[in-house]
Amino acid sequence: MAQYQASARAHTNIALIKYWGKKDQQLILPMNGSLSLTLDKFYTDTSVSYDKNLTQDEFYLNGAQKEDPKVMHFMDIVRQNTGFDSHAVIKSTNHVPTAAGLASSASAYAALALAATAAANKKFDRQKLSRIARRGSGSATRSIFGGFAEWLEGTDDQSSYAQPLEYENDWDIRMIAIVIDDQPKKVSSRQGMQTVVATSPFYSEWIKSAKTDLKNIKTALASQDFKHFGEIAESNALKMHALNLSAQPHFNYFAPASIIAMNIIEEIRELGYPCYYTMDAGPNVKVICKNADLSVILRQLQNHFPADHLLVAAPGPGAQLLD
Numbered sequence: 115m116a117q118y119q120a121s122a123r124a125h126t127n128i129a130l131i132k133y134w135g136k137k138d139q140q141l142i143l144p145m146n147g148s149l150s151l152t153l154d155k156f157y158t159d160t161s162v163s164y165d166k167n168l169t170q171d172e173f174y175l176n177g178a179q180k181e182d183p184k185v186m187h188f189m190d191i192v193r194q195n196t197g198f199d200s201h202a203v204i205k206s207t208n209h210v211p212t213a214a215g216l217a218s219s220a221s222a223y224a225a226l227a228l229a230a231t232a233a234a235n236k237k238f239d240r241q242k243l244s245r246i247a248r249r250g251s252g253s254a255t256r257s258i259f260g261g262f263a264e265w266l267e268g269t270d271d272q273s274s275y276a277q278p279l280e281y282e283n284d285w286d287i288r289m290i291a292i293v294i295d296d297q298p299k300k301v302s303s304r305q306g307m308q309t310v311v312a313t314s315p316f317y318s319e320w321i322k323s324a325k326t327d328l329k330n331i332k333t334a335l336a337s338q339d340f341k342h343f344g345e346i347a348e349s350n351a352l353k354m355h356a357l358n359l360s361a362q363p364h365f366n367y368f369a370p371a372s373i374i375a376m377n378i379i380e381e382i383r384e385l386g387y388p389c390y391y392t393m394d395a396g397p398n399v400k401v402i403c404k405n406a407d408l409s410v411i412l413r414q415l416q417n418h419f420p421a422d423h424l425l426v427a428a429p430g431p432g433a434q435l436l437d
């Protein structure tokens with residue numbers, strides 16, 4: 115590895131128990147714990163090269179230089195953690211089908227946390243990397259790990275980090291991302307969750323319900339009870355979106371095709387094929403199913419969606435150095 119240079123790859127994760135509200139904006143501490151699956155198909159590669167002659171960080175995303183205050187602020191947090199106060203050239207490439215609209219801050223900040231600390235010759239443990247990634251974007255906390263990961267709610271900067279759940283090795287779980295459209299989000303996750311915390315009359319019930327869901331989904335995972343696992347994930351996602359509909363001003367992430375996709379997945383389930391859906395801060399619908407049922411579920415979905423809008427992913431690895 116060249117002096118003060120490192121590259122890292124981190125994969126996107128999809129939450130099955132959602133993070134949707136902060137109790138501390140600056141530290142990015144969540145209102146509740148969450149649980150996700152890191153996917154093999156979608157990832158970000160990031161290189162960081164420190165250069166003492168730079169007076170500010172330079173950030174390139176997919177080859178184009180970008181002014182991104184969030185990235186600059188994050189690099190200041192990295193410098194605080196490493197004690198290495200040089201600026202850097204940061205080059206990040208999102209390996210997500212552009213039409214997919216799945217590019218996530220999760221893989222971006224997890225890859226940047228690993229590359230930026232490694233380039234400063236720091237070998238932080240995964241817990242500390244998860245805490246640093248959290249300061250970039252909450253969901254990035256979980257992308258430090260592969261497979262299923264739980265982001266512990268915690269009470270402060272030291273106690274809020276993710277840890278792996280070693281179940282995915284035994285499960286043949288798959289996720290199909292149905293690409294509904296790639297229009298830029300009307301409401302960013304950061305804005306969306308701030309609005310619901312401040313205005314949804316259901317918010318306190320959501321926190322209670324999400325904590326129960328997290329406990330129950332871990333039991334379902336441990337006993338490989340796919341039906342309960344899927345039911346809890348689907349219900350938790352819908353409760354998150356109910357917060358958005360009940361906020362002031364209300365908002366939602368649904369496109370008409372999102373609702374159609376949800377109804378189709380329920381029809382396929384009624385045919386006897388266990389499959390459940392989740393949705394995040396965008397119109398795309400993600401189907402959770404077992405690999406054994408993947409081909410028949412894909413065939414059913416291809417009656418309604420173009421094959422190239424159905425992206426299949428399996429559990430993926432944690433953040434890793436590329437040098």
Ligand SMILES: O=C(O)C[C@@](O)(CF)CCOP(=O)(O)OP(=O)(O)O
Nearest residue numbers: 129132133251252253303304394395
């Ligand atoms: O991933 C989940 O638990 C659920 C969501 O994806 C939405 F459905 C939230 C992701 O929020 P994020 O982009 O991490 O927000 P930040 O901390 O304000 O950067």
